[in-house]
Amino acid sequence: MSEPRHQALIDALGAELVPVRRLLPPWLRTVGWLALVAAFAALLFAHYGDAPMLRRWAGAPDLAWAAFGAVLTAITAAWAAFTLAVPGRSRAWAWLPLPPALLWIGASGLGCLRTWLAPGPSIVTLHQSADCLVFIIGFSIPLSALLVWLLRRACPLRPLLAALLVGLASAAASACLLEICHAYDAAATDLLTHALAVGIVVAANTAMGGRLLSRH
Amino acid sequence: MQGNRDARRSELPDGITLWDEQPLTADGTLVWDGGFAPSSDYRASVSAEPASANEQAERQRAAWMAAAQAGDRRAYERVLADSVALIRAVARRQGMGVDGLDDVVQETLLTVHRVRHTYDPTRSYDAWLGAIAGRRAIDALRGQGRRGRRELHDDIALDQHPDRDDASMDAERNQQARRLREAIAQLPPGQREAVEQLGLREQSLAEAAAHTGRNTGALKVNLHRALKALRDRLNGDS
Numbered sequence: 001m002s003e004p005r006h007q008a009l010i011d012a013l014g015a016e017l018v019p020v021r022r023l024l025p026p027w028l029r030t031v032g033w034l035a036l037v038a039a040f041a042a043l044l045f046a047h048y049g050d051a052p053m054l055r056r057w058a059g060a061p062d063l064a065w066a067a068f069g070a071v072l073t074a075i076t077a078a079w080a081a082f083t084l085a086v087p088g089r090s091r092a093w094a095w096l097p098l099p100p101a102l103l104w105i106g107a108s109g110l111g112c113l114r115t116w117l118a119p120g121p122s123i124v125t126l127h128q129s130a131d132c133l134v135f136i137i138g139f140s141i142p143l144s145a146l147l148v149w150l151l152r153r154a155c156p157l158r159p160l161l162a163a164l165l166v167g168l169a170s171a172a173a174s175a176c177l178l179e180i181c182h183a184y185d186a187a188a189t190d191l192l193t194h195a196l197a198v199g200i201v202v203a204a205n206t207a208m209g210g211r212l213l214s215r216h
Numbered sequence: 217m218q219g220n221r222d223a224r225r226s227e228l229p230d231g232i233t234l235w236d237e238q239p240l241t242a243d244g245t246l247v248w249d250g251g252f253a254p255s256s257d258y259r260a261s262v263s264a265e266p267a268s269a270n271e272q273a274e275r276q277r278a279a280w281m282a283a284a285q286a287g288d289r290r291a292y293e294r295v296l297a298d299s300v301a302l303i304r305a306v307a308r309r310q311g312m313g314v315d316g317l318d319d320v321v322q323e324t325l326l327t328v329h330r331v332r333h334t335y336d337p338t339r340s341y342d343a344w345l346g347a348i349a350g351r352r353a354i355d356a357l358r359g360q361g362r363r364g365r366r367e368l369h370d371d372i373a374l375d376q377h378p379d380r381d382d383a384s385m386d387a388e389r390n391q392q393a394r395r396l397r398e399a400i401a402q403l404p405p406g407q408r409e410a411v412e413q414l415g416l417r418e419q420s421l422a423e424a425a426a427h428t429g430r431n432t433g434a435l436k437v438n439l440h441r442a443l444k445a446l447r448d449r450l451n452g453d454s
Contacts, residue, residue, distance in 0.1 A: 005318065006297075006300050006318070006321055006322065006325070007297070008436065009322055009325055009326075009436070009437075009440065010293050010296045010297055010325065011293065011433065011436075012432075012433040012434075012436035012437045012440075013292070013293075013296065013325060013326075013329045013433075013437065014289045014292050014293040014296075014433070015289075015431060015432070015433025015434070016329070016433055016434060016437060017284065017287060017289050017292050018287060019285065019286050019287035020285050020332055020333035021333060022285055022333055022335075022336070023333055023334050023336075025336070085334075086334050086336070086344075087331070087334060087344045087345075087347035087348045087351075088339065088340065088343035088344035088345075088346065088347040089347075154331075154334050155327075155330075155331040155334045155348070157347055157348065157351040
C-alpha cells in the first residue's frame with residue numbers, strides 16, 4: 001500500500017475518475033492518417049491522370065523506386081510515431097523508417113547521377129524547383145497538423161523524436177504526391193529541392209512539435 | 217512464458233528492470249559448491265514459481281487498470297496504490313535522491329491519470345508505468361539541476377550577501393508578492409479558485425467545497441496542479 005501522503009492524491013484522482021475510450025492501436029491510427037494522404041492522391045490522379053507518371057517511370061525506373069521508397073517512408077515513419085507515442089514501447093521503433101528512407105534517397109540520387117551523366121532536355125530550372133518546394137511544404141502542413149493532433153491524443157514521452165518522425169512522414173508523403181504531377185525528370189536541383197523541403201518540414205516540426213507535443 | 221517476460225523487459229525504458237528490485241522473484245540458476253548439481257527440472261521449478269507470482273501481480277495490475285479505464289474507481293485506487301513502489305524503484309534507478317522521490321510519485325500519478333486511455337491491457341502495465349515514471353524522474357532531475365545552478369549554498373550566500381537595510385528587503389518582499397499575485401491571476405479559473413480558497417484564505421477542504429460548489433477531490437487536484445504551475449513559473453522567472 002502507498003503511504004498516507006500519496007493516498008490523499010490517489011483518493012482525489014479516484015474521485016475524478018470517468019470512463020475513457022481506449023486509444024486505437026498504432027497501426028489503425030496510421031491507416032487513418034494515410035487515408036488523408038490517399039484522398040489527396042485521388043484528387044491529384046483525378047486532375048492529372050496516371051499516364052504522365054507511368055510514362056516517366058517507364059523511361060527511368062529509378063524514379064519508380066524512389067517513389068516506392070517515399071511511400072514506404074511515409075507509412076513506416078507515421079507508424080513509428082504513433083507507436084512511440086504510447087508509453088512503454090521500444091525506442092527501436094524509431095529505426096523502422098530508415099531502410100525505406102535510404103531507398104528513397106538512394107534512388108533519387110541515382111536519378112540525379114543519371115541526368116548528370118546524360119543530360120536530357122527536361123532539366124528543371126530553379127523556378128520549377130521553387131514550385132516543388134512550395135508544393136511539398138504546402139501539402140506537408142496539413143499532413144503534419146493532422147499527425148500532431150492525433151499524437152497529442154496519445155502521450156509522446158519523447159516529443160522531439162516524435163516531431164522528427166512527423167516531419168519525415170509528412171515530407172515523404174508530400175514527395176509521393178508530387179510524383180503524381182511532377183512533369184520533370186530528377187536532376188541535381190530537383191533532388192536538392194526535395195532535400196531542402198524535407199529539411200524545412202523536419203526542422204519546423206521538430207522546433208514546433210517539441211513544444212506542441214510535450215504537454216504530458 | 218520466458219519469452220513473454222523477456223519481451224516485456226525489453227520494452228522497459230533504458231536500463232530499467234523492475235524485477236531486480238525483488239531478488240526473491242528474480243530468475244536464476246542455483247550454483248552449488250559441492251558435488252550436487254540440481255537437475256534441470258529442479259532449476260526450472262525454482263525459477264518458474266516466483267516468476268509466475270510476479271507475473272500474476274503484474275496481470276492483476278493490468279486487470280485493475282483495464283477496469284479503471286471503464287470507470288471502476290476501486291480498481292483505479294488499488295492500481296495507483298500498487299504503483300507507488302514501482303514508481304519509486306524507477307525513479308531511484310534514474311538517479312533520483314530520496315528527497316525527490318515523492319514529487320516523482322505524485323507527478324507520475326497525475327500523468328497516469330491524464331493518459332490512462334493510452335494503456336493497452338494486452339501489454340505490460342509495468343512497462344507502461346515504468347516509461348512514464350522514468351520520464352517524470354528525468355524531468356525532475358533536470359528541474360533540480362536548473363534550480364541547483366541558480367541557488368547558492370548557505371555559506372557562500374552569507375559571504376556574498378550581507379544583511380541589507382530594511383527598506384531594500386521590504387521592496388524585495390513587495391516585488392515577490394507582486395510576482396506571486398500576477399502568477400496566481402494567470403492560472404486557469406479552477407486552479408486559481410483552489411489557491412485562493414485553500415492557500416490564501418486558509419479555508420478547510422469542506423469549507424472551500426461548500427463555498428465553490430466543487431467536490432473536495434477536484435479541489436485537491438486543482439491545488440496540486442496550481443502549485444506545480446506556480447513553482448514552474450516562479451522558477452522560470454527568477
